Amino acid sequence: MQLKDSSLFKQQCLIGGQWISADNGATITVTNPADGAVIGAVPKLGKKETAMAIDSAEKAWPLWKNLRPLQRSDILRRWHSLIAENIDDLAMIMTMEQGKPLTEAKGEIMLGMSYITWYAEEGRRVYGETIPSPWAGRQPMTIRQPVGVTAAITPWNFPMSMIARKASPALAAGCPMIIKPAGKTPFSALAMAELGQRAGVPDGIISVITGDASVIGDALCANPRVRKLSFTGSTEVGKKLMASCATTVKKLSMELGGNAPMIICSDADIGQAVAGAMGCKFRNAGQTCICVNRIIVHDDVHDQFVTMLAEKTKGIVVGNGLEAGVTQGPMINPSAVASMQAFVDDAVAKGAKVILGGKPDVKGGLFYQPTILTGVTPEMRVFREEIFGPIAPIMRFKIEEEALALANDTEYGLASYVYTRDLGSFYRIAEALDYGMVGVNEVALASGEVPFGGVKHSGLGREGGRQGIEDYLETKYILLGGLSA
Ligand code: NAP
Numbered sequence: 001m002q003l004k005d006s007s008l009f010k011q012q013c014l015i016g017g018q019w020i021s022a023d024n025g026a027t028i029t030v031t032n033p034a035d036g037a038v039i040g041a042v043p044k045l046g047k048k049e050t051a052m053a054i055d056s057a058e059k060a061w062p063l064w065k066n067l068r069p070l071q072r073s074d075i076l077r078r079w080h081s082l083i084a085e086n087i088d089d090l091a092m093i094m095t096m097e098q099g100k101p102l103t104e105a106k107g108e109i110m111l112g113m114s115y116i117t118w119y120a121e122e123g124r125r126v127y128g129e130t131i132p133s134p135w136a137g138r139q140p141m142t143i144r145q146p147v148g149v150t151a152a153i154t155p156w157n158f159p160m161s162m163i164a165r166k167a168s169p170a171l172a173a174g175c176p177m178i179i180k181p182a183g184k185t186p187f188s189a190l191a192m193a194e195l196g197q198r199a200g201v202p203d204g205i206i207s208v209i210t211g212d213a214s215v216i217g218d219a220l221c222a223n224p225r226v227r228k229l230s231f232t233g234s235t236e237v238g239k240k241l242m243a244s245c246a247t248t249v250k251k252l253s254m255e256l257g258g259n260a261p262m263i264i265c266s267d268a269d270i271g272q273a274v275a276g277a278m279g280c281k282f283r284n285a286g287q288t289c290i291c292v293n294r295i296i297v298h299d300d301v302h303d304q305f306v307t308m309l310a311e312k313t314k315g316i317v318v319g320n321g322l323e324a325g326v327t328q329g330p331m332i333n334p335s336a337v338a339s340m341q342a343f344v345d346d347a348v349a350k351g352a353k354v355i356l357g358g359k360p361d362v363k364g365g366l367f368y369q370p371t372i373l374t375g376v377t378p379e380m381r382v383f384r385e386e387i388f389g390p391i392a393p394i395m396r397f398k399i400e401e402e403a404l405a406l407a408n409d410t411e412y413g414l415a416s417y418v419y420t421r422d423l424g425s426f427y428r429i430a431e432a433l434d435y436g437m438v439g440v441n442e443v444a445l446a447s448g449e450v451p452f453g454g455v456k457h458s459g460l461g462r463e464g465g466r467q468g469i470e471d472y473l474e475t476k477y478i479l480l481g482g483l484s485a
Contacts, residue, residue: 004086008194009191033331044210049211061175064175076116083116089191093191094108098188112165115464116168128141128143153217154181159187160188172472178220186210228250231255256457258290258454263296264295266298270301271308278313285331287331293387293393297394315327328367340360358371372394404433416437418441
């Protein structure tokens with residue numbers, strides 16, 4: 001790996017300020033999905049090291065929580081600056097372990113940075129309140145305090161920004177965080193931890209542990225000293241973690257799977273809708289939780305939309321994300337490629353038409369063709385399940401109620417989109433969509449300033465915005481008595 005600063009490529013874990021390997025030398029090998037080449041290996045840690053990380057976090061916590069918010073803010077801003085200075089290396093690491101094109105990797109790092117800079121400032125605005133008293137001689141008030149030791153478990157599709165989105169509000173609020181990154185993409189997390197150390201994050205305030213996910217997950221969930229778990233990943237694993245955390249009654253944030261609809265009304269600007277569908281379907285080879293999963297198009301503009309989308313989609317360049325001009329990288333692993341084929345085969349068997357793609361790419365390996373399906377119905381798996389790949393399923397509607405019924409016919413509720421130029425449709429549809437987020441004539445939803453999150457089986461809590469720090473804080477009510485003269 002050609003890095004300007006090779007010390008950012010860490011093959012050890014950070015616990016209590018020390019970079020460590022497994023006692024028995026056990027490792028997990030990490031490969032590049034673009035060509036299968038081994039990139040490196042990280043320690044296979046477990047219960048013992050998780051307990052060490054919790055101990056070190058607990059030990060470091062009093063000092064961290066008692067710093068002035070401005071002191072924590074200074075450290076977060078230094079972390080932000082170091083990430084900005086090293087963005088080329090961080091993007092290279094991300095593309096090699098995850099596969100997304102370099103420009104997308106840089107975009108993700110900038111998104112992650114937006115959370116750090118936002119929470120560096122939000123941490124200074126953690127206000128309590130004085131409450132107008134119902135009693136003479138007594139004054140109720142609240143103060144906000146950090147919850148304590150926190151943990152994060154993060155996915156492979158956004159190896160940097162999911163960590164920034166959790167660690168920056170935790171640290172700003174005064175909490176230590178133990179991070180368990182995805183086994184497929186640990187190097188971005190370890191590089192972030194190295195930069196955190198350089199920025200002055202004290203020992204034990206950020207630890208990163210790699211290893212057996214269920215062993216580490218169980219150790220974090222079962223430990224009463226971990227007061228909050230923030231998870232981003234599949235709904236299936238999220239539900240297991242919620243059950244495991246019940247015994248220790250932890251605070252939980254769950255950013256889970258999605259099944260985003262995009263409604264395109266007859267009055268929509270079709271060029272804009274096509275650009276939105278492209279950006280939101282094929283980014284990260286379709287492997288994002290807010291990727292559009294079902295495109296629901298008004299009968300009057302359906303054919304025009306499909307023709308224009310197919311034309312644009314033909315321009316996607318599939319290949320190794322390090323190569324100039326590539327706009328779609330590989331899938332994460334062979335089972336993701338097999339899963340794309342199974343989705344297409346199921347849809348075709350039930351009557352869908354393949355307009356474009358529908359097969360593994362001629363490049364072989366883990367590359368899959370950008371695919372467009374029409375004639376999709378609710379009986380098909382592409383309608384019901386999170387596709388997590390470059391397949392765009394399209395269906396028709398005639399009246400608004402029908403589009404809304406289709407859009408809401410899922411247990412998920414993360415992102416949704418609508419394209420319309422009519423003010424009435426915009427508001428009616430945005431209000432009726434049973435989702436945590438609605439993009440109207442726009443698909444780029446995330447940034448430090450805004451609350452990201454879902455309803456139903458897509459999760460609990462919000463990350464980003466003024467809401468994102470709440471889950472790292474407790475509200476303490478204090479009643480001050482004896483005030484009568
Ligand atoms: P995943 O399989 O659920 O894994 C996510 C994380 O959980 C990884 O670190 C994984 O570790 C760990 N994990 C797996 N099994 C575990 C267990 N039994 N106990 C504790 N930890 C466990 O999800 P993924 O495939 O990485 O990510 C894709 C999913 O994430 C999609 O469903 C996507 O929609 C969702 N996602 C949601 C958001 C959002 O904001 N709502 C954002 C991004 C992604 P290993 O990697 O080591 O197995």
